[in-house]
Amino acid sequence: MSDLPGDLLYTSEHEWLRREDDGTVTVGITDHAQASLGDLVYVELPEVGQDVDNGGDMAVVESVKAASDVYAPIDGNVVAVNEDLADDPEKINSEPYGEGWIVRIQPAGDIDNGELMTPDAYQALLDAEDG
Amino acid sequence: MPFIPHTEDDTREMLEAIGVDSINDLFDEIPKGLLAKGLGDVPEGLNEMQIARLMHKRAARDGLPLCFIGAGAYEHHVPQAAWDIATRGEFYSAYTPYQAEASQGTLQTIYEYQTMITALTGLDVSNASLYEGASGLAEAALMAVRSNRRVKSKRILLAPGVNPSYEKVAGAIAGTQGLSFERLAMDPDTGNAQASLADSGDPVAVVIQQPSFVGTLENVDRITNWAHDQGALVIAVVNPTALALLKAPGRWGEQGADIACGEGQPLGVPLSSGGPYFGFMTCRQQHVRQMPGRIVGRTTDLDDQPGYALTLQAREQHIRRSKATSNICTNQGLMVTAATIYMSLLGFEGLVQVARESHQNTAKLVAGLCSIDGIGRMFDGPFFHEVALRFDRPVAPLLTALAKRGILGGYDLSSEAYGNALLVCATETKTTADIDAYVSALGEIMATESRRSA
Numbered sequence: 001m002s003d004l005p006g007d008l009l010y011t012s013e014h015e016w017l018r019r020e021d022d023g024t025v026t027v028g029i030t031d032h033a034q035a036s037l038g039d040l041v042y043v044e045l046p047e048v049g050q051d052v053d054n055g056g057d058m059a060v061v062e063s064v065k066a067a068s069d070v071y072a073p074i075d076g077n078v079v080a081v082n083e084d085l086a087d088d089p090e091k092i093n094s095e096p097y098g099e100g101w102i103v104r105i106q107p108a109g110d111i112d113n114g115e116l117m118t119p120d121a122y123q124a125l126l127d128a129e130d131g
Numbered sequence: 132m133p134f135i136p137h138t139e140d141d142t143r144e145m146l147e148a149i150g151v152d153s154i155n156d157l158f159d160e161i162p163k164g165l166l167a168k169g170l171g172d173v174p175e176g177l178n179e180m181q182i183a184r185l186m187h188k189r190a191a192r193d194g195l196p197l198c199f200i201g202a203g204a205y206e207h208h209v210p211q212a213a214w215d216i217a218t219r220g221e222f223y224s225a226y227t228p229y230q231a232e233a234s235q236g237t238l239q240t241i242y243e244y245q246t247m248i249t250a251l252t253g254l255d256v257s258n259a260s261l262y263e264g265a266s267g268l269a270e271a272a273l274m275a276v277r278s279n280r281r282v283k284s285k286r287i288l289l290a291p292g293v294n295p296s297y298e299k300v301a302g303a304i305a306g307t308q309g310l311s312f313e314r315l316a317m318d319p320d321t322g323n324a325q326a327s328l329a330d331s332g333d334p335v336a337v338v339i340q341q342p343s344f345v346g347t348l349e350n351v352d353r354i355t356n357w358a359h360d361q362g363a364l365v366i367a368v369v370n371p372t373a374l375a376l377l378k379a380p381g382r383w384g385e386q387g388a389d390i391a392c393g394e395g396q397p398l399g400v401p402l403s404s405g406g407p408y409f410g411f412m413t414c415r416q417q418h419v420r421q422m423p424g425r426i427v428g429r430t431t432d433l434d435d436q437p438g439y440a441l442t443l444q445a446r447e448q449h450i451r452r453s454k455a456t457s458n459i460c461t462n463q464g465l466m467v468t469a470a471t472i473y474m475s476l477l478g479f480e481g482l483v484q485v486a487r488e489s490h491q492n493t494a495k496l497v498a499g500l501c502s503i504d505g506i507g508r509m510f511d512g513p514f515f516h517e518v519a520l521r522f523d524r525p526v527a528p529l530l531t532a533l534a535k536r537g538i539l540g541g542y543d544l545s546s547e548a549y550g551n552a553l554l555v556c557a558t559e560t561k562t563t564a565d566i567d568a569y570v571s572a573l574g575e576i577m578a579t580e581s582r583r584s585a
Contacts, residue, residue, distance in 0.1 A: 042420065042445075044420070047281070062445045066445070066450065067445035067446075067450055069454070
């Protein structure tokens, strides 16, 4: 069972969000997501400056056994992408909540869209999926 | 694998199991009005003896003409061994097998093919082949749009020398996905792109064919650099035989072309009424995830023995479903097997020899034809094994007259809006006697025509 950092918000697509001090939001995939995908070999990142829509495709993470879309969890504009993942996609496996972050988004508005989950709610989702 | 058709008993059992009276009941959903009543002019089946006789009769009508037509498909000598080996039971399939890794020999053949094609084109990665050259260009254009995300347009610029039928096919396939194809203006003296290339908006890719459709050699370095300066990718459409003598696309300009594709037929596939042929495609490493089709990689197994596997399959339909990089999930396995054996038998030196002799024969042919009154070269400058000739009269009647003498004289360029012009090609398969026969036949035909009209 993975420990969920308490300062993050989560989505049902197994992504996490962190509110940064400058108002931007950092997004990555959860420890559960990286464990299910297996060893990551490639990450396709969006362009900096690109607009993203809540629920739309934003990035692709590819492991030795599957490729999976990363969806934008909120509306906004991509202000940074984790270029290090081009050479080190396995950072997502080793540090999903740290060095393995994927994009940073400037939200278009309030990020509380009612779909984001607290650590407890996300844990309950994981328990239900395991069940 | 034996082919065992199901018997009438099998069919009856299966229908009983699903509770249906006849096979036709399974098609009940099709409205009666749409069903074909009969097959009209399609004749009844023939037995093996009858069909053999019919086909021999039709083949005899083709005769064994001397062929001087190129225009995208080329007659080359194919060593007997190429197809003797390719049609062995172990290789004789049109497809990459579905349990690919169980067929290590097939995968190794494709891997060797990929190695040879990357060496010829001077690029990093090859796929296992595509259907043929023209749809290969469509795939290359779609790939360029996926790969060059910084450019938002889907405008593809074509150098003047791109084969017109490739443009039609690419437009038909990729046009429905929003891509547009535009021609760069032609310099009428050289047949190539004009000397000064103006900035052209935001093209996502520029396509350069070498040698050009009308046989000229384009200044590929200049256009490659120009395209890259504009942020466009460069797609090279190349003749594989010509690459034995010409600069590989990977070395065009300062950075090299990004994608190369073309018709693989000259490598061991006989001319056969338009096919089956095969398309090849190679690219720089950085674009590999946008490449369509299958790719075979070399790896090591648990016992550290070399082995071959389909690689980067996350691009493909069985993994990515609707988000796959392309619909291509097969290759021209049999043609590629023949091409691999052809290239192995010739070696690079052999391919250079084929290319040289083809060039020399074409030079001889052109010198001979241009000594006839009323024929001259359309464009100045160097050529490989194909040349466009300007005539003082329509060429169609001349081609008909030549065909009566067993000579296929070339490709009539009037159909491509070049006026009274003919595209001729003489590969290594032509002897000096063949060339002389063509020149004297055409000389006679034209002299007779001139006397009649005088």
